Amino acid sequence: MNFIHPRKGRIGLDEMIAAIYAFIEGDRSAQYKMVIGTDSQTSHRGTLFVTAIIVHRVGKGALFFYAKQRSRPILDLRYRIYKETEYSLACMDRLKEKGFVGASMELPVEIHLDVGRKGETRKLIQEVVGWVTAVGYTAKIKPDAYAASSVADRFTK
Template sequence: MKSITYGEISFEQVCEKIKEYTIKDLESDYVISVGTDSQNIDGYTKMVSVIAIVRRTKGGIFFYDIKRVKKIKNLRQKIFKETQYSIDLASKVMEFLDENRIYAALEVHVDIGINGHTKKLIREIVGWVIGSGFKCCMKPDSYTSSGIADRISKKGSKVC
């Protein structure tokens, strides 16, 4: 994974950074969110998964991973692939939080909403995320997928 602050780091190191960040202020509430967005670029699809940790009213940090996959032309398949990446990553984060007794809300942010072509996928995607044991946030509340990951996934993004 990568971080603007810490550079290239392993998932295990990301977990340690989460632990360090949450220990700094035990009185605060934390929300950890996981989201993925993708863009078709040239002959492939750029998938960007993000883990964001927000200390309510006091800012936050994020980590991201970029994968290149075979070009996905179908919107439904693309949204399902993004959601699968997010659920898989959120499951790993949840395991770490449970093992280390870190108490933070964990959300999966999906890049769908009531406006646009993705509205017909809401029941399936939200049901899948909730059925996997996570709170599901969609647009306009899905800042991790539709904000952070979206910006990094764009062609020409300064963040690599």
């Protein structure tokens, strides 16, 4: 999986991790959290999934990357929301496989879900929030799910 940095372009997973470490080293006294969220856009040609990876230096800015994945058109809303959740969790798994989140760096992790109390997705909140919390992460929904509903959404257009 390749990631995209808004200014540097395409980079690999190892390069992204190195950039995150450098960002954190830039201010060791700051508080940080990692936020991952996925959004999707479906057209007759296919569904585009965009996963945003954000390292938030609380009160002092953020560093972000995103990854794109395409599939056949997915029209079923439940299935699409499940795929978005799956992609966010898979991204976190890839980071963990590389040893990124562990004893050397305890960053709080939030998974932002593109569901909210208004609209059709409200029926899915309990299911996807339950899934994310069952694997040990904090789940956020709209309007607090900015990684999915703002950052990732911006790159699905």
